[in-house]
Amino acid sequence: MIFDVKIIISLKSGMLDPEACAIQHALSNLGFETEYLNNSKLYSVGIKADDAESARARAEEMCDRLLANPVIQSYSVEVTE
Template sequence: MTYEAVVRVTLKGGVLDPEAKTIQRSLNRLGFGVENLRTADEYVVEIDAVDENEAREQAEEMCERLLANPTIHDYTVEVRET
C-alpha cells in the first residue's frame, strides 16, 4: 500500500532561530503583533509499506538519518493512507 507521511521539523526550544527573529521583526513593522514565531520545515513523502506502522517507522528513520538533527531539532510524523 502507499502512505503519505507529513514530517514537520522544528528547532528545539532554546535553539537560536535567526530566520524566525527576522520574520517576526518584519511582521511587527508591518503592524502585526507577533510575540513568538518559529520556523519549520515540512516534508511530504509517499511511502510504499505493508501497513501504517511500517510507513511511520520508515518516516521516523528518515528523520533520524537525514531530515532532522536530533541534537537541535524536534519532529512530528503524520501518516495516512493514500
C-alpha cells in the same frame, strides 16, 4: 499500499532561530504584532509500506538518518492513507 506521510522538522525549544526572529521583526514593522514565531520545514512523502506503523517507522528512520539534526531539532510524523 502507499501512505501519505507528513514530516515536520522544528528547532528544539531554546534554540536560536535567526530566520524566525527576522520574520517576526518584519511583521512587527508591518503592524502585525506576534507573541512568538517559529520556523519549521514540512516534508510530504509517499511511502510504500504494508501498514501505517511500518510507514511511520520508515519515516522516523529517514528523520534520524538524514532529515533532522537530533541535537538541535525535533520532528513529528503524521501518516494517512
